[in-house]
Each structure stands twice: as structure tokens, then as C-alpha cells.
Amino acid sequence: MTDDTGRYDVTRYQRPSVTVDVVIFTLCNQELQVLLIQRARWPYEGCWALPGGFVEIDEPLERAAVRELEEETGVTDVYLEQLFTFGRTDRDPRSRVITVAYLALVAAERIRPRAGDDATDARWWSTYALPALAFDHRQILDYALTRLRYKLEYTAVGFELLPQEFTLAELQGTYEIIVGETLDKANFRKKLTRANVIEPTGQFRQTAGRPARLYRYREDAVAEVKARRLFP
Amino acid sequence: MTDDTGRYDVTRYQRPSVTVDVVIFTLCNQELQVLLIQRARWPYEGCWALPGGFVEIDEPLERAAVRELEEETGVTDVYLEQLFTFGRTDRDPRSRVITVAYLALVAAERIRPRAGDDATDARWWSTYALPALAFDHRQILDYALTRLRYKLEYTAVGFELLPQEFTLAELQGTYEIIVGETLDKANFRKKLTRANVIEPTGQFRQTAGRPARLYRYREDAVAEVKARRLFP
DNA sequence: ACAAAAGTGTTGAGAGTACACCCATGC
């Protein structure tokens, strides 16, 4: 620490503002969607932005992220992961603002649509057709997308976007949507079986054809699938 | 952003201090070592800590990390990667301090030993025999170690700890020291060959036995070895 | 019976692992 020399102390420094921004993904209409809110005032008035806000002085970072997430979606207890801290000096025209970005995954049916309780417009956008974003939020979103795709390759994180019980076809569809390529049914199933991260519930779901066995995520499964990547 | 509702503005918030802390690893005496500095004053007076310091108000985050690194080791242009941002409210007894942790890898012979230019004691410690650390620095260091070991499995980052030219035995030794297990010589070589990240320089190094071929890192190599993990 | 969707088996190619062996140098 620079102040170990005795030449500086904590109060001598101008302090930056610190915010959290949360990239909230969900799966809806066969699309990966992200929640954006429309800014009501300068700067970037009318522009869409990631949900986020200032970190309170007595609030842990992650709790700030959880709070923002809850304010916008009404859900708590979802997958939340710190992504990266963005600290360019010119990223906010008002003053020096450092933002800690988080990645959240929410199953579509868990979202309680928020009554627009503070006149701020908020809606889900397809990640394939995004509007212009405020600040460096486009960069943050791209980073989040890259991380999500990458993470899907070697962890079981895809379950977080599905309901508690799901069929293998639904899970495969999730993966296909996110990574943007089709996967072989048989091989996908074999890998999941070997990874040992899901278990059948014993229930079935009616379909147009043969009923599909329902699975759930194994609570005792290791989040990190050590063995190999889950898809090609 | 919470202030989009119009109820808040930037100046309304008490701001935390923001620091960077850098976990600087090197390889020396067949050990993975980390650079620590001894604190001269309260809090944690006399205690060892990671090098770090406050982020200037007009200074990008990464530049602050580079600056700290240069102050302590005299080197620039080394491998530097943002690790994680630690934001517990009680991590610094002086006030709310959020720290952005960075991971740096420096080849031992690049280090210009710094004359103790500001009476602060600084030295390298083996990661196997660490002293008590100030703040939450032990947690940060453990996180850095985990990340380094993990990253070594699927990237070529190990080269950063070696001189520009190295033998395969030296490279294997690096990996063995960091992951803490012995590797099969033949298989290690085959994997590196397939990964296509190194090339022979044409030079040789004298040894007690047959001279060893020298290699260098391929500039055009992709940092991320997509194919497979580099070791079992 | 047929369509639709679930679910399985087979096969060849390549990667991982273990271990034995050969090669070049100094003394």
C-alpha cells in the first residue's frame, strides 16, 4: 500500500464513486434475453442501460448487486457471479465512476413482472437485437455474453436458466440457443450422464410424441464439471 | 441505475476509497514465490501485505496496477490480469475500502531488485510458508493461487514465469511446481507440440547430459489453448 | 398405421496415460 510509507493517508485521496451493474439473462421465446432499463435523465437520457446503482457506504458489493437484481426482477436467490470491474476514467461524464459488473441467470417463470413502480421503463431485449446502450454498457454486456458461453462449456451453469424440473431436450435447447449451434442429441445426453450432474425425478412430461423424462439438478453435484467440456 | 428514477444523483452518496492490490508471483529456487511488503504503520503495523495502493481519481484501474507493480519490482510489460474485486465493509478498519485485486506473473531474472527507496521492507515469500497477512490479503492470495493453478490447466500462461528462451524440462518443472504434482515427460511434450504454442529457437543449452533444445513462446499462438487441458 | 418426439447403440478417429526405450554429451 502506498500509504505504508507514511506519506499518505486514506483521507488524502479524492474518492471515486462505485456502482454495481447487473447483466441479467433469461431464456424466453427461444432467445437469450437481457434486462435493460431506460434512463430518465442526463446523461444518456432515453438511452437503454444495464440495471445498476451506487454501492452504499455500509453495503457489501454483492449485496448491492442482489439488491439491484431484486428491485428489477423481484427475485432473490438466483445465480449471481462477479464478472469484472470496469474503471476507465471517462466512462461516466458526471464524474469518476468505477463499476463492478455482475452476471445473473434467472429462469423465465421465476420473474415476477415488476409494476413500473418508479416510472422507469424496463424490458427484456433479445441479445441478437440490442438497442444502443449508455456508458460502456455494451462492452460489459459483450463481456458477459462471452463469459456465459465460455462457462457453459465446462460448467453446469445452464440449469440456472431452466425451471427446477426439465427435460433433456429443453436443456439441450438452452445450450443450443446460448452457444448458437446445434448439438447432437445422443452425445449431449451421454456427456450429461457421465458428468453426473442431473438425476431423473421419476416424472414425465407429455409431448406430441413419446413422453419426456423429467430431470432435476443434483444438489450434491459439483458446480464445476471437472472431467471435460460439456459440448464440442 | 438507481439514479435514473430522478431521486438520486452522484453527489448524494458517500464514496468508498478504492485501491488496487497486486499478487505478484515469480519462480525462484524451485518455489512459487509472492512479493509482500511490510506495513510501517497502523493498521496491521509490522504485518506483511500485498503491494497496492489507492487509485488516483484520474487514473484507470489497470494503470494503477501497473504503477504499483513497477514501483515494487521495477518491471513493466509483464503478464497482468484482473482477478476479483473485494468489497467487504469491514475489510479495512480505517474506512470503507474496496480493492480491485490483480494477478501478475514475472520471470525471476527480469526483476530489478528495488533499493528500499522508501524504508518499506519488501521481499519474496514462498507460497508454502507465508506469514500472517494484513486485511483480507490471505484470502486474495489464496484466490490468486487457485486461479493460477486453474488457468495453467488450459492456457499457456506458464511461459510468463520463464525467460524468453527455455528448455522443455524447465517448462515442465514450472508446471510441476505450480500444480504440485509430477508430470510425464513424454506426454507433456506431446501436448505442447499439439497445442502449437512454442517453437524451437535453433539454439541449445549445455547440461550435464545431452544438450537441451531451447524454445520460445510463439507470438502468433492463441493464448487460450482451445483444444484440451495442457496436463492431466 | 403413421407421425412425432424420446431415447439408445455402434463405429472409427483421435487424445490421454503409462512405461520402456533411444540419443547426445562430459568425464
Added chain:
DNA sequence: GCATGGGTGTACTCTCAACACTTTTGT
């Protein structure tokens, strides 16, 4: 020649990817 360390070949196993196939339901 022999010790020393660098460097290679081989054989067995496992995983991967592709693709054809069987099973169970509704109509």
C-alpha cells in the same frame, strides 16, 4: 564405457463425433 539428462515410440484405454437406429406416445 558409463553416467546424466534430453528426447521418442508404442500399446492400451477412454472420449469424441457422427449417424443410424429403436421406443413410446397421440391420432
